[in-house]
Amino acid sequence: MTKAPDAFRTISEVAAELDLPQHVLRFWESRFPQIKPMKRGGGRRYYRPDDVELLRGIRHLLYGQGYTIRGVQRILREQGPRFVQGVWQAGAPQPERTADQDMGDGDGGIEVAEADDRNDRVEPAPVPRVEPRLEPVPQIEPSLAPEEARHEPAFAPVVSGEATESVEAPIQYRAESETETGNGHDEPAVVAHDPAPVPAPAPAPVLGLSDGDRERLTTTVQELAECKQLLDSALAEVEPDA
Numbered sequence: 515m516t517k518a519p520d521a522f523r524t525i526s527e528v529a530a531e532l533d534l535p536q537h538v539l540r541f542w543e544s545r546f547p548q549i550k551p552m553k554r555g556g557g558r559r560y561y562r563p564d565d566v567e568l569l570r571g572i573r574h575l576l577y578g579q580g581y582t583i584r585g586v587q588r589i590l591r592e593q594g595p596r597f598v599q600g601v602w603q604a605g606a607p608q609p610e611r612t613a614d615q616d617m618g619d620g621d622g623g624i625e626v627a628e629a630d631d632r633n634d635r636v637e638p639a640p641v642p643r644v645e646p647r648l649e650p651v652p653q654i655e656p657s658l659a660p661e662e663a664r665h666e667p668a669f670a671p672v673v674s675g676e677a678t679e680s681v682e683a684p685i686q687y688r689a690e691s692e693t694e695t696g697n698g699h700d701e702p703a704v705v706a707h708d709p710a711p712v713p714a715p716a717p718a719p720v721l722g723l724s725d726g727d728r729e730r731l732t733t734t735v736q737e738l739a740e741c742k743q744l745l746d747s748a749l750a751e752v753e754p755d756a
Contacts, residue, residue: 522552522560531566532573542572545583548595567599574602575609585616 517523529536543549549568551559561569575581575589575598589609590598600606611617723731 520563522562523566525551525559525561528561528566528569532569534573539569542569546572546587546590548590548598564595564599568595571598571601578602579608580617582616588616 517527523531525536525539528534529539532539543551549565549572551561551565553559572586575586576583581589586598593609597607597609601608
């Protein structure tokens with residue numbers, strides 16, 4: 515469907531009519547404040563017929579005459595938008611070239627516009643690659659489970675200090691030297707005293723012993739006490755004979 519000459523046009527329709535990319539039209543709008551399309555909700559642009567003619571004149575100066583964007587800005591500033599709107603028509607007066615810097619390569623800022631268009635695109639941020647960090651594996655010494663632990667019983671009985679003294683103390687004998695005065699002999703008389711039997715001390719509980727080890731330890735102490743009594747009796751019988 516063909517629109518009327520005075521109808522508003524969208525940016526896609528103007529781009530197709532002037533054979534220009536849409537991002538170039540948006541770029542020109544940022545460089546030439548004289549281009550003022552109507553904007554509705556969502557930033558949608560609607561170009562009036564005068565806007566289209568102005569774009570057509572800018573296109574003619576940039577691509578047809580080889581002006582730079584700065585040169586076209588100078589022409590708009592000095593000659594006005596009306597002059598640029600009709601400059602593209604056949605036989606229309608053309609601007610005078612007063613400065614060499616007004617002339618360019620005739621690209622109309624397409625490369626800059628394409629660069630701006632690429633900058634407007636939101637590129638996904640690259641996901642940083644995280645290298646896995648290898649931690650050294652700790653060396654674990656093998657250990658025996660509680661039920662597998664081997665328990666060696668103590669060879670020597672362990673008792674308290676008082677019991678040790680009574681068991682390990684050497685057997686002592688008391689000899690009383692008495693001088694007999696009535697018989698006229700100077701030799702001392704030896705009187706043997708039977709030591710009182712020493713009761714077997716109860717072994718003190720030793721931490722870390724099992725019930726079987728504690729029972730064997732008690733039996734050993736009792737046997738030692740009985741041996742001591744036997745030795746005491748034997749020595750008591752030997753001393754009078756001597």
